[in-house]
Amino acid sequence: MVGRAQLEALVLKKPLIILAMTTMLAIPSAYSDDALPFTQADIDLAKLLRDDALSGTRAWNIVESLTTEVGPRLAGSAAEARARDWAVETLTRYGFENVRVEPFMIEGWRRGEEVAEVVSPFPQKLAITSLGNSVATSQTGVEADVVLFDSLSSLKAVADGALDGKIVYVGHGMQRTQDGSSYGHFVRLRSAAAIEAGRKGAAAVLIRSIGTDSHRMPHTGNMTYAGDVTPIPIAALSNPDADQIERIAARGEPLRVKLTLTPSYTGAVQSGNVVAELPGTDLADEFVVIGGHLDSWDLGTGAIDDGAGVGITIEVLRRIKEAGLKPRRTIRLVLWGAEEVGLLGGYAYAEKHKENLRKHVIGTESDFGAGRIWKITRSINEEARPVADMIAQLVEPLGIVPGSTDSRSSGPDLTPLNKLGFPGFRFVQDGSDYFDLHHTPDDTLDKIDPAAMDQNVAAYLVFVWMAANSEVSDWGWVND
Amino acid sequence: MVGRAQLEALVLKKPLIILAMTTMLAIPSAYSDDALPFTQADIDLAKLLRDDALSGTRAWNIVESLTTEVGPRLAGSAAEARARDWAVETLTRYGFENVRVEPFMIEGWRRGEEVAEVVSPFPQKLAITSLGNSVATSQTGVEADVVLFDSLSSLKAVADGALDGKIVYVGHGMQRTQDGSSYGHFVRLRSAAAIEAGRKGAAAVLIRSIGTDSHRMPHTGNMTYAGDVTPIPIAALSNPDADQIERIAARGEPLRVKLTLTPSYTGAVQSGNVVAELPGTDLADEFVVIGGHLDSWDLGTGAIDDGAGVGITIEVLRRIKEAGLKPRRTIRLVLWGAEEVGLLGGYAYAEKHKENLRKHVIGTESDFGAGRIWKITRSINEEARPVADMIAQLVEPLGIVPGSTDSRSSGPDLTPLNKLGFPGFRFVQDGSDYFDLHHTPDDTLDKIDPAAMDQNVAAYLVFVWMAANSEVSDWGWVND
Numbered sequence: 001m002v003g004r005a006q007l008e009a010l011v012l013k014k015p016l017i018i019l020a021m022t023t024m025l026a027i028p029s030a031y032s033d034d035a036l037p038f039t040q041a042d043i044d045l046a047k048l049l050r051d052d053a054l055s056g057t058r059a060w061n062i063v064e065s066l067t068t069e070v071g072p073r074l075a076g077s078a079a080e081a082r083a084r085d086w087a088v089e090t091l092t093r094y095g096f097e098n099v100r101v102e103p104f105m106i107e108g109w110r111r112g113e114e115v116a117e118v119v120s121p122f123p124q125k126l127a128i129t130s131l132g133n134s135v136a137t138s139q140t141g142v143e144a145d146v147v148l149f150d151s152l153s154s155l156k157a158v159a160d161g162a163l164d165g166k167i168v169y170v171g172h173g174m175q176r177t178q179d180g181s182s183y184g185h186f187v188r189l190r191s192a193a194a195i196e197a198g199r200k201g202a203a204a205v206l207i208r209s210i211g212t213d214s215h216r217m218p219h220t221g222n223m224t225y226a227g228d229v230t231p232i233p234i235a236a237l238s239n240p241d242a243d244q245i246e247r248i249a250a251r252g253e254p255l256r257v258k259l260t261l262t263p264s265y266t267g268a269v270q271s272g273n274v275v276a277e278l279p280g281t282d283l284a285d286e287f288v289v290i291g292g293h294l295d296s297w298d299l300g301t302g303a304i305d306d307g308a309g310v311g312i313t314i315e316v317l318r319r320i321k322e323a324g325l326k327p328r329r330t331i332r333l334v335l336w337g338a339e340e341v342g343l344l345g346g347y348a349y350a351e352k353h354k355e356n357l358r359k360h361v362i363g364t365e366s367d368f369g370a371g372r373i374w375k376i377t378r379s380i381n382e383e384a385r386p387v388a389d390m391i392a393q394l395v396e397p398l399g400i401v402p403g404s405t406d407s408r409s410s411g412p413d414l415t416p417l418n419k420l421g422f423p424g425f426r427f428v429q430d431g432s433d434y435f436d437l438h439h440t441p442d443d444t445l446d447k448i449d450p451a452a453m454d455q456n457v458a459a460y461l462v463f464v465w466m467a468a469n470s471e472v473s474d475w476g477w478v479n480d
Numbered sequence: 481m482v483g484r485a486q487l488e489a490l491v492l493k494k495p496l497i498i499l500a501m502t503t504m505l506a507i508p509s510a511y512s513d514d515a516l517p518f519t520q521a522d523i524d525l526a527k528l529l530r531d532d533a534l535s536g537t538r539a540w541n542i543v544e545s546l547t548t549e550v551g552p553r554l555a556g557s558a559a560e561a562r563a564r565d566w567a568v569e570t571l572t573r574y575g576f577e578n579v580r581v582e583p584f585m586i587e588g589w590r591r592g593e594e595v596a597e598v599v600s601p602f603p604q605k606l607a608i609t610s611l612g613n614s615v616a617t618s619q620t621g622v623e624a625d626v627v628l629f630d631s632l633s634s635l636k637a638v639a640d641g642a643l644d645g646k647i648v649y650v651g652h653g654m655q656r657t658q659d660g661s662s663y664g665h666f667v668r669l670r671s672a673a674a675i676e677a678g679r680k681g682a683a684a685v686l687i688r689s690i691g692t693d694s695h696r697m698p699h700t701g702n703m704t705y706a707g708d709v710t711p712i713p714i715a716a717l718s719n720p721d722a723d724q725i726e727r728i729a730a731r732g733e734p735l736r737v738k739l740t741l742t743p744s745y746t747g748a749v750q751s752g753n754v755v756a757e758l759p760g761t762d763l764a765d766e767f768v769v770i771g772g773h774l775d776s777w778d779l780g781t782g783a784i785d786d787g788a789g790v791g792i793t794i795e796v797l798r799r800i801k802e803a804g805l806k807p808r809r810t811i812r813l814v815l816w817g818a819e820e821v822g823l824l825g826g827y828a829y830a831e832k833h834k835e836n837l838r839k840h841v842i843g844t845e846s847d848f849g850a851g852r853i854w855k856i857t858r859s860i861n862e863e864a865r866p867v868a869d870m871i872a873q874l875v876e877p878l879g880i881v882p883g884s885t886d887s888r889s890s891g892p893d894l895t896p897l898n899k900l901g902f903p904g905f906r907f908v909q910d911g912s913d914y915f916d917l918h919h920t921p922d923d924t925l926d927k928i929d930p931a932a933m934d935q936n937v938a939a940y941l942v943f944v945w946m947a948a949n950s951e952v953s954d955w956g957w958v959n960d
Contacts, residue, residue, distance in 0.1 A: 071604030124551030216921035441696035
């Protein structure tokens with residue numbers, strides 16, 4: 001580990017040799033040297049941290065531990081509580097400080113039986129899964145003729161009450177994208193289909209999974225009801241099953257389906273965020289925040305969503321700690337709870353820390369799988385631009401390019417902060433296959449390439465180190 | 481459809497123009513022209529049938545029809561009976577002759593509930609499926625500590641009674657192969673694990689799926705018991721679940737699992753082979769046999785296993801019939817029943833037709849998915865070699881190479897005939913991904929490439945036409 005040796009040499013105040021080896025980096029010409037809000041030593045350290053990570057990290061091992069020793073960890077469940085125990089034990093063992101759970105209460109929901117079948121014209125079983133928060137059918141299920149729609153828009157166009165007693169099926173045309181940007185559009189079907197179909201009088205809804213694979217793996221995910229519409233049960237069909245439903249219906253005979261879902265609400269249950277810190281030195285009361293979410297859906301072991309984010313960000317702190325480096329600002333790790341059921345950990349955090357949100361200088365969440373990072377998006381002020389540009393320059397050898405400079409997003413669980421004016425920064429991973437696995441039983445460890453996780457760790461190390469040590473304490477909070 | 485026009489011209493006794501266009505084919509130099517047991521006209525017809533098929537066939541549409549309108553079709557079930565109805569209707573509609581069901585009785589088996597979970601040290605559900613023919617656990621399941629083995633050999637090495645009351649887990653190292661040749665080795669684990677573990681006193685068995693994918697899709701398949709060993713329940717874990725079990729066990733704490741399986745035996749139930757023919761002319765009492773099996777496992781819709789074989793071989797007859805061609809020998813299509821549960825259709829056929837098996841000149845079953853054919857294997861006599869060599873020459877432009885000349889195999893359902901001395905002939909498909917899908921819920925239509933099916937149809941047309949029209953009536957029956 002040459003990189004480690006160099007790091008140690010630098011920390012042990014032997015900078016001259018190291019600097020001679022590492023100052024090949026050109027400073028952006030747009031800024032004069034004396035105006036730069038960071039030191040050459042920090043640039044060199046960031047490079048060393050970056051390169052050392054590429055030689056192999058423990059990020060994958062951390063995911064392996066979480067997914068094996070806890071497995072699936074639905075928000076509010078005993079398994080999510082075990083994940084918090086795992087996190088506290090792990091973060092304490094690595095020697096981080098201020099390790100704690102910040103608990104909050106949520107309304108619990110638990111999956112039950114979920115079966116569906118074509119009754120006629122061609123009897124056969126269907127692979128389905130309840131959407132999170134769905135009400136149940138009766139114990140004996142609901143059987144009805146199916147009315148098919150090709151999109152949420154088509155369903156919306158039908159008159160209220162026109163689907164009385166029917167089972168509504170809604171398809172869509174989601175295709176894979178590298179940045180996952182089509183998810184925001186298509187996921188509205190998952191969120192809103194039960195409301196829209198309920199308004200039309202339907203007895204239940206089946207949607208084509210919000211996913212891009214062609215496996216018999218239905219994709220779950222959260223949905224909502226509206227106060228003025230009677231809640232009706234909703235489930236997702238796997239994509240091959242949705243194809244089958246559409247083919248059967250195309251034969252022209254009435255399509256009759258039976259659906260039984262028995263999920264239940266479990267009342268007020270506990271969730272929580274797990275927090276750990278590497279304390280800062282002269283700017284210890286300011287925070288750079290990273291993390292991933294600790295909860296997962298119950299079908300898989302949550303390896304890519306979001307064991308990967310947990311593993312990447314824990315490993316970032318572990319490597320800085322192990323190198324004996326002391327950041328100026330406090331690096332705060334937040335492993336968010338109850339993300340999947342409405343970013344509840346994010347909202348609880350924003351509420352709990354509302355008195356000192358402005359001490360959160362910058363931050364970002366890793367929550368888009370385990371693929372390589374290929375792009376940076378951000379929304380920051382002019383003062384922070386030299387730091388962000390230097391970060392971009394330092395991660396360019398990792399294959400990462402600058403993207404939008406007008407994206408006030410820092411990842412799902414920082415959305416509540418972004419809404420309050422927190423500046424945006426995000427490393428965008430390659431999610432081309434993310435929605436093949438997302439929210440399915442197939443979200444398991446075998447899908448992760450450890451080398452891609454190392455690349456993520458390298459990029460996060462650069463970000464964290466530069467952000468924690470630069471002169472910039474305001475990256476562009478808005479709405480003062 | 482230039483090919484179709486050419487075919488029609490030939491059938492309408494205008495061979496001269498056609499022959500001028502198509503006699504570029506060199507006759508193998510090993511044989512003198514007058515000794516060749518086939519005509520140039522048949523070679524030309526075979527080429528035309530081949531090339532016409534490459535411009536697009538209905539093979540995929542036939543699979544689409546079967547898998548949509550019948551879906552899963554377990555041996556002995558009402559769904560398999562519907563598949564026979566579908567076959568009779570389809571074959572009659574295409575104008576084939578002697579369309580009939582040849583029924584036989586089998587012992588029925590039906591899947592029940594199937595759930596498993598790690599009880600300790602890390603509670604989580606496991607994705608499993610009963611193997612076909614497994615006995616049930618009690619309704620409340622069996623809970624026990626797990627003893628792990630890495631292979632059937634390791635399990636066999638344990639002393640009888642040494643695993644009293646344990647749940648046995650057995651892994652293996654199956655890797656993908658192009659010709660599927662490793663299946664024969666690894667499938668012994670599926671067949672024999674319950675016998676071996678039962679002999680050691682185990683309460684139940686979990687095996688790693690006999691499959692090459694990494695999805696949460698356990699692979700079912702038939703298993704057997706021995707008369708002298710108490711039957712114990714057996715299920716397969718998906719490969720990611722098997723990985724998880726091995727990781728958990730590697731932590732060193734006792735691994736405790738609960739398993740509930742409630743399959744049942746349904747007594748004597750009906751299955752059947754569906755037969756259809758294109759009658760021959762001067763050699764009508766001799767048969768060239770092709771087909772696929774009509775039953776499937778109950779988890780998927782049996783698209784690759786074996787809707788593909790059904791679609792390819794029906795389409796072969798349909799194209800010959802539609803072209804108005806009259807073969808010298810009768811081309812017999814057999815859509816076998818109850819293949820998956822022990823080649824029962826094959827055995828029933830051999831028994832029913834035992835008086836005139838020797839009239840079965842040559843034949844082959846398509847039952848290795850929907851991939852492209854890349855190899856021919858065979859075991860035939862010297863007399864038939866010129867015909868087989870000409871077939872090989874005619875399919876070479878399809879990317880098909882000659883393989884073993886010592887393989888007395890004609891596909892699973894012809895195994896009973898091969899055992900009685902029927903000469904072997906097989907088109908080997910590319911099965912690199914066959915065991916990703918085999919016997920899982922994922923065996924569905926979307927996995928099939930229609931163009932690859934067309935290539936199969938082209939090859940089968942060559943085989944069928946040359947075999948049905950050559951001078952050779954004995955391809956090498958043995959054990960006279």
